[in-house]
Amino acid sequence: MPGDGGQIHQEDVSRETSPQASPSIPARKGPRRVLHELDEFDTPPEPNDDVSRETSPRVARVLPPPRATTRIVVANQKGGVGKTTTVVNLAAALAGGGLSVLVIDCDPQGNASTALGAEHELGTPGTYEVLLEQTPIDQVEVASTEPGSLWVVPATIDLAAAELELVAASGRENRLKRAIDRHLTRHDVDVVLFDCPPSLGLLTLNALVAADEILIPIQCEYYALEGVTQLMRTINLVKGGLNDELKLGTVLLTMYDGRTKLSQQVAEEVRTHFPEQTLPTMIPRSVRIAEAPSYGTTVLGYEPSSAGALAYRQAAEELARRLAR
Ligand code: ADP
Ligand code: MG
16 A cells, blocks of 8 residues: 555644744653554554644554664765655655654755754754764754654754764764664654765764664666665674674665666666665656755655655655564
């Protein structure tokens, strides 16, 4: 039922009570959601204070929750392959399907923050404060303007300095992991998604150390696999001591253009290399996907019935079903 993620209760999307305007107020005011059972995913939840947050609009739970909280780092040191686009649209689709999602923006550009409607001008507390001042995540996270339980730790341009400042910091590779570990002892989150800058520096390293698994977006173009070889080397370095458990969970083919032979060839080659990890759904090249961020939203909010929105909902469903197994 690939289209089911679209059954978002649009009339419920207002976030008038959202704490996003004031990051100093603890963001989570509502009763904490109780852990849900695996077999109840296709039943829309009853309005029930025990299972919903005051501050979140209700959405139908159409996706199965994961067996355990899963932290997914979306990485590829190549720029422009669709990392940020994938983070924000998967996050919106998972939250739209009823899961509780936290996005950590680790890219100083803050593009994920923009697309999810999280303010991130200079001075806004966010990932920088979490990494360098050990500010708890629940003091800087803000509610996304997208429907569902979707929270964002924004990135400002300050974060560019963190790459250097971290070099001299103690436990420099583990700072994000420690912050998330602490956060998850107190808050019920199904999926944490990290958006990374296009480099393999300390910001990406912190996300790789904090994550359970990696999702690599691969653009369907020539040389697509070349950068991936370097990324695999980095993953193996991280596994050798910093995060032994890290695994390659998902490969997502992006900007697929079925009319070109090149796209088809790259897709085939990637599937041969990563037969288990590559999602069946490919994200098509679509103008709507590229336009959405300039309206401060995802393609799911901008054009919910477009091919791009359908593809991301379908990819989110495939991901959710694997995490639930
Ligand atoms: P990255 O985070 O890897 O640098 P982005 O997600 O920012 O990549 O994508 C790079 C550019 O390509 C952006 O302008 C984005 O809007 C555009 N883009 C991403 N995915 C698609 C797609 N499927 N179709 C068309 N444009 C896309
Ligand atoms: Mg990006």
